[in-house]
Amino acid sequence: MTADATEDLESFRERARSFVRAHLRPAEGSSSSAGLLRADKTDEEELAAVARDREVQRMLFDAGLAGICVPTAYGGRGLTPAHQHVLNDELRDHEHPTRLQSPTFTPCMAVLLEFGTEEQKQRHVPAILRGEEIWMQFLSEPGGGSDVAGALTTAVRDGDEWVLNGSKVWTTGAWWSDWGLCLARTNWDVPKHRGLTVFMLPIRQAGIDVHRIEMLNGSKEFCQEFLSDVRVPDRDRVGEVDQGWTVGTRWMVHERMAFNSPLVTVPLGSGHAGVSGSSMAAIAAAGGRLDDPLALDLIGEAHMLDAVGSALNRRIGEGIATGTMSDQSSAIGRLFAGFASARRTTIGFELAGAAGAAWTDDDGELAERGNDFLMRQVSCIGGGTTEMAANVVSERVLGMPRERTLDRDVAFRDVPRSASHS
Amino acid sequence: MLLALSSDQEFFRGTTAKFLEEHVPVGVLRRLRDDPAGFAPDYWRRGADLGWTSLLVAEEHGGGSISGAGLVDLTVVAHEFGRHAAAGPLVPTNVVAGALSTLGSDVHAGALSGLLSGTSIATWCLAEGPPHDGLGEVRTQIRVDGDELVVDGVKRPVESAAQADHLLVTGRTGDDLTQVLVPRDAAGISITPMHTVDLTRRFFVVSFDGVRVPAAAALGEVGKAAEDVERQLQQALVVVNAESVGALQAAFDMTVEWAFDRYTFGRPLASYQALKHRFADMKAWLEAAHAISDEAAAAVAAGAPDAGRLVSVAKAFIGSYGAELMQDCVQMHGGIGVTFEHDLHLFLRRLTVDRALFGTPAEHRRRLADLIVAQEDVA
Numbered sequence: 081m082t083a084d085a086t087e088d089l090e091s092f093r094e095r096a097r098s099f100v101r102a103h104l105r106p107a108e109g110s111s112s113s114a115g116l117l118r119a120d121k122t123d124e125e126e127l128a129a130v131a132r133d134r135e136v137q138r139m140l141f142d143a144g145l146a147g148i149c150v151p152t153a154y155g156g157r158g159l160t161p162a163h164q165h166v167l168n169d170e171l172r173d174h175e176h177p178t179r180l181q182s183p184t185f186t187p188c189m190a191v192l193l194e195f196g197t198e199e200q201k202q203r204h205v206p207a208i209l210r211g212e213e214i215w216m217q218f219l220s221e222p223g224g225g226s227d228v229a230g231a232l233t234t235a236v237r238d239g240d241e242w243v244l245n246g247s248k249v250w251t252t253g254a255w256w257s258d259w260g261l262c263l264a265r266t267n268w269d270v271p272k273h274r275g276l277t278v279f280m281l282p283i284r285q286a287g288i289d290v291h292r293i294e295m296l297n298g299s300k301e302f303c304q305e306f307l308s309d310v311r312v313p314d315r316d317r318v319g320e321v322d323q324g325w326t327v328g329t330r331w332m333v334h335e336r337m338a339f340n341s342p343l344v345t346v347p348l349g350s351g352h353a354g355v356s357g358s359s360m361a362a363i364a365a366a367g368g369r370l371d372d373p374l375a376l377d378l379i380g381e382a383h384m385l386d387a388v389g390s391a392l393n394r395r396i397g398e399g400i401a402t403g404t405m406s407d408q409s410s411a412i413g414r415l416f417a418g419f420a421s422a423r424r425t426t427i428g429f430e431l432a433g434a435a436g437a438a439w440t441d442d443d444g445e446l447a448e449r450g451n452d453f454l455m456r457q458v459s460c461i462g463g464g465t466t467e468m469a470a471n472v473v474s475e476r477v478l479g480m481p482r483e484r485t486l487d488r489d490v491a492f493r494d495v496p497r498s499a500s501h502s
Numbered sequence: 503m504l505l506a507l508s509s510d511q512e513f514f515r516g517t518t519a520k521f522l523e524e525h526v527p528v529g530v531l532r533r534l535r536d537d538p539a540g541f542a543p544d545y546w547r548r549g550a551d552l553g554w555t556s557l558l559v560a561e562e563h564g565g566g567s568i569s570g571a572g573l574v575d576l577t578v579v580a581h582e583f584g585r586h587a588a589a590g591p592l593v594p595t596n597v598v599a600g601a602l603s604t605l606g607s608d609v610h611a612g613a614l615s616g617l618l619s620g621t622s623i624a625t626w627c628l629a630e631g632p633p634h635d636g637l638g639e640v641r642t643q644i645r646v647d648g649d650e651l652v653v654d655g656v657k658r659p660v661e662s663a664a665q666a667d668h669l670l671v672t673g674r675t676g677d678d679l680t681q682v683l684v685p686r687d688a689a690g691i692s693i694t695p696m697h698t699v700d701l702t703r704r705f706f707v708v709s710f711d712g713v714r715v716p717a718a719a720a721l722g723e724v725g726k727a728a729e730d731v732e733r734q735l736q737q738a739l740v741v742v743n744a745e746s747v748g749a750l751q752a753a754f755d756m757t758v759e760w761a762f763d764r765y766t767f768g769r770p771l772a773s774y775q776a777l778k779h780r781f782a783d784m785k786a787w788l789e790a791a792h793a794i795s796d797e798a799a800a801a802v803a804a805g806a807p808d809a810g811r812l813v814s815v816a817k818a819f820i821g822s823y824g825a826e827l828m829q830d831c832v833q834m835h836g837g838i839g840v841t842f843e844h845d846l847h848l849f850l851r852r853l854t855v856d857r858a859l860f861g862t863p864a865e866h867r868r869r870l871a872d873l874i875v876a877q878e879d880v881a
């Protein structure tokens with residue numbers, strides 16, 4: 081199928097609609113929504129779901145419905161965010177490759193498109209769009225995640241190769257993923273922002289040990305990777321040596337864009353950011369509380385947060401696209417999504433009543449709400465914390481004075497570090 | 503407010519902003535505190551010349567929009583009203599003008615032309631007093647008696663009722679809704695001023711005691727006004743929301759500026775992380791308020807099926823989070839923030855009034871829940 085840059089929205093919609101109707105299954109219920117990280121699958125089921133995600137992505141690719149806003153030179157369609165929005169609309173209530181969106185399409189593919197060499201883009205972007213490569217971001221480390229530029233994982237040059245040692249953590253799904261985009265320290269003798277370099281590396285290789293970490297709700301999708309003498313060819317370096325923070329700054333922007341990015345496919349009306357507002361009515365119904373004014377107030381509040389969050393994302397997306405808002409404004413959406421999602425989770429827990437503490441297999445929508453509540457802060461931590469987003473909004477958007485730091489003009493090796501991981 | 507105004511809209515916004523800066527600067531607003539009307543008739547007439555009252559009126563009736571969506575254009579004016587805490591009955595006059603244009607007959611033409619030229623004011627009598635003051639509760643009776651309609655009931659709060667030449671009354675004929683345009687000086691009407699927090703908005707209790715008007719004064723058919731009332735309510739909410747967002751923007755801008763200028767312990771307030779994070783939250787709520795206000799305005803203007811839902815989302819959000827934002831602005835100011843001397847309260851007052859009119863946040867959350875439960879058929 082050839083890409084047509086001038087394809088109008090209506091014929092695109094027709095094309096998307098006929099594909100979706102002919103090939104896609106209905107979406108599973110709310111409990112499987114990506115943001116929830118519910119521990120509702122065995123490993124076999126999880127792997128089957130990953131395989132299905134790849135398969136659906138391949139089908140979208142073959143139908144000319146993948147990489148809508150990716151240039152045609154890299155296997156995309158070279159169309160506009162408006163086309164992506166139409167696709168999202170047509171995908172309503174249908175399955176879509178949830179596990180490929182974030183972090184694969186954004187921030188990882190977004191970073192490649194922006195900083196990758198021609199050869200890197202040709203090698204990886206079409207493969208990503210075909211569902212053949214699932215990417216992880218190797219940013220956070222046991223010693224710290226907010227201070228991303230404080231990475232301790234070290235890369236040392238050895239001829240045409242780099243040798244990486246260290247550990248990355250909090251990657252969701254690394255055990256079934258293919259590639260990592262990794263921020264590593266290449267110079268300890270300069271201030272922290274000036275000694276970083278970005279690399280790409282296959283996750284399944286001898287030097288990388290992937291450990292799974294159990295989360296509060298029993299999910300084991302969280303991973304930690306131990307890198308020992310991992311050899312990365314220099315051609316898999318992204319951006320200049322020691323200029324990793326140039327890449328890193330944009331990487332953070334793409335990360336905060338998250339589901340607001342035109343590179344991401346997300347069916348309209350799906351609760352991608354945790355518990356969705358519309359499922360609240362179903363919880364109240366399951367608990368027989370639909371005539372309780374308090375329950376109705378909470379249902380209305382949850383829906384309000386959903387709808388306002390979507391409107392805000394559209395405004396920020398448009399603002400950034402047209403240049404009326406700075407890139408850093410993506411932090412506004414991230415901040416809002418964090419507290420709105422946390423609040424919705426609390427509402428879901430509240431509506432579940434005592435079933436939030438103990439439930440049976442027959443409790444339907446009431447079940448698991450206690451576990452959701454245990455995991456509530458995930459929405460304010462993952463993807464960079466809401467505190468960090470608040471720093472960006474106040475300092476970069478509102479221009480308020482930066483926080484004082486003790487690591488600016490010192491060699492990184494002399495900077496004080498977290499106690500247990502020096 | 504819209505991220506991108508067309509050049510015509512921008513010109514329109516600029517003209518209104520300049521006019522408000524000239525005619526109702528803070529000093530004037532403060533003086534209007536003791537004025538029984540809260541605005542000067544000439545000010546309103548000149549505002550009407552700028553287009554303040556014609557945007558919901560069809561072209562063939564002497565109105566017209568700028569962008570093709572008059573209600574969206576009206577939010578541009580409302581935003582400026584909020585930003586300047588401006589005087590004048592923007593909401594009721596426009597709602598009545600729109601209703602007269604959409605539903606009126608020849609007998610209403612005179613009233614409409616007075617509103618368009620700004621030589622007269624009209625207001626909408628919708629809400630009633632406690633305990634029947636819930637959103638949408640209407641007990642006022644409009645009875646058919648031969649070729650006359652008879653209005654009995656008490657409406658409150660009615661904005662600018664004493665200044666209005668015409669009252670659009672929403673009442674019940676049996677179980678159904680009817681609307682009628684009543685001259686303010688008709689026999690049987692009594693108007694009593696209420697206390698309020700706004701410096702320039704005036705509210706009244708309006709009692710109708712066997713008030714008789716010819717049957718032709720009805721707007722639309724007797725007993726068939728439910729949809730019209732809902733549309734008017736949505737329009738009023740759009741205007742109120744846009745005005746609230748304007749007030750929030752003004753208060754936020756003032757407060758950010760203050761945070762840079764005010765020093766404690768040798769540092770500006772803007773350098774304290776505890777406060778910076780509150781400003782970040784406020785900024786998020788403010789942008790969210792803009793976003794949902796505009797989205798709802800576009801939906802109502804287009805008569806979209808989800809207009810009622812979106813406008814309730816907007817009112818619920820702006821009323822609750824906007825009020826917190828505003829009170830945070832007061833908090834960031836410290837003591838000066840609760841004085842009459844400082845200007846911040848002009849915006850706090852406007853937001854406070856707007857939050858409580860046409861349904862509180864809780865009432866709109868309830869409307870949302872009812873919509874969702876009905877839609878999803880979960881019950």
Ligand SMILES: Cc1cc2nc3c(=O)[nH]c(=O)nc-3n(C[C@H](O)[C@H](O)[C@H](O)COP(=O)(O)OP(=O)(O)OC[C@H]3O[C@@H](n4cnc5c(N)ncnc54)[C@H](O)[C@@H]3O)c2cc1C
Nearest residue numbers: 217218219220224225226250251252461462463464465467
């Ligand atoms: C579901 C989920 C998925 C994730 N996926 C990935 C992934 O794919 N790849 C990856 O690399 N990481 C991932 N993370 C990790 C995540 O990015 C980090 O957890 C996060 O950035 C915080 O880092 P930290 O855990 O080290 O906490 P710390 O940085 O130690 O922070 C601890 C607390 O201090 C606050 N804090 C720290 N510094 C400041 C400051 N300057 N001002 C104010 N407050 C501050 C933080 O906000 C936080 O509340 C994921 C996390 C979650 C929960």
